[in-house]
Amino acid sequence: MSPILGILASARSAANAANSYESIATVTVGSGGSSTVSFTSIPSTYQHLQIRGIGRNTYLDTFTSFTINFNSDTGSNYAWHYLYGDGSTALAGAATTQTVMREINFASGNLTTGVFSGFVIDALDYANTNKNKTIRILGGGDANGSGAVNLSSGVWLNTSAVTTITLTPSNSGNFAQYSSFALYGIKG
Amino acid sequence: MASTYEPIATTTLSSAASSVTFSSIPSTYTDLVCVVNAGITSGIEDIALTFNGDTGTNYSRTYMYGDGTSAVSGRTSSAARISLGSFGSGVINGNNIFSVMNYANSTTNKTVLSRGNNTGNHTIAYVGLWRSTAAITSMLLGTTGSTWMAGSTFTLYGIKAA
Numbered sequence: 029m030s031p032i033l034g035i036l037a038s039a040r041s042a043a044n045a046a047n048s049y050e051s052i053a054t055v056t057v058g059s060g061g062s063s064t065v066s067f068t069s070i071p072s073t074y075q076h077l078q079i080r081g082i083g084r085n086t087y088l089d090t091f092t093s094f095t096i097n098f099n100s101d102t103g104s105n106y107a108w109h110y111l112y113g114d115g116s117t118a119l120a121g122a123a124t125t126q127t128v129m130r131e132i133n134f135a136s137g138n139l140t141t142g143v144f145s146g147f148v149i150d151a152l153d154y155a156n157t158n159k160n161k162t163i164r165i166l167g168g169g170d171a172n173g174s175g176a177v178n179l180s181s182g183v184w185l186n187t188s189a190v191t192t193i194t195l196t197p198s199n200s201g202n203f204a205q206y207s208s209f210a211l212y213g214i215k216g
Numbered sequence: 217m218a219s220t221y222e223p224i225a226t227t228t229l230s231s232a233a234s235s236v237t238f239s240s241i242p243s244t245y246t247d248l249v250c251v252v253n254a255g256i257t258s259g260i261e262d263i264a265l266t267f268n269g270d271t272g273t274n275y276s277r278t279y280m281y282g283d284g285t286s287a288v289s290g291r292t293s294s295a296a297r298i299s300l301g302s303f304g305s306g307v308i309n310g311n312n313i314f315s316v317m318n319y320a321n322s323t324t325n326k327t328v329l330s331r332g333n334n335t336g337n338h339t340i341a342y343v344g345l346w347r348s349t350a351a352i353t354s355m356l357l358g359t360t361g362s363t364w365m366a367g368s369t370f371t372l373y374g375i376k377a378a
Contacts, residue, residue: 049221051378054246080247080375082318082327113280113289113341120287133343142349146317146327166329168343172276173293177329177343206323210246210377212220 048215055209061086061202065195067211072155072189075216081209082144085136087201090174092136095128097194098161098184102127105185112178129182135169145169154190161190220376227370232257235358236370243320243351245374254368255308256359260337262301263312264358267346271296274347281340298344299360302334308367309335319352326352
């Protein structure tokens, strides 16, 4: 089994590597929402990072997205691919030379109150200074008649160690109250 | 820092069983992860997942899978369970690992993320919804039309955020 494969590998971590999976920080959005969530001063002492959470964008749509940036880099240094199923069709797409990576199918303000999307984001070998940084995502949201599930990947074309991760809801929305983002470190 | 990924309970079936239940789940974790490696006694069926004994039509799911020929997506709404597949008969060749996100909060509906594989048929991903804001204290893993084989294993982990 590969050392980190989303929730599959998380199970591996628990089963085979006691004390190797540690909570670094958690952000839970309060009343009024939040235009962005950042994890800063991420220690370089882990092999991989994982962000697990639930969330919702206040923007008035059914499903939107949130973006992911490393180290506050807003240059066109990112690319991402996705595969998703929307309940009727399986679709794939990609975007290159982007200023962000993106998690799609993110529950938003037109859905019934209480519906939140889920996501598990793995950032692989994030502290290595010899290679570009890749992520993978299992995410999606279901709203009892609409929604989608997605498998996504992303790359940051930079060899710097990742010390800051910034998450921003699309369309100038806010992360809704009760959105929660938990950052974990996985030791090698 | 303390370890935050902990086993809560494991069940290995010594004989066929219609369901497996995890009860009295503590509220001290942030997410639950359930690892299922199983087979069933007849047909090809899914986990029939319910929470807190709720058998009302309060569940839904969206899925996509690849079966070696094509990629497919589908949906089930207003169901009495979240179906997560899939498992074949006579051999333990199915696995499904699903996360129940933020299961203990009492303000949001509960979202399930899942990846499953049936080595004879397909690989599949799901997002599921339980339309309830109740904290999850128990979950029942039945099947959608069969019984679990002896030797099937079910392990529940808790992940605790800072």
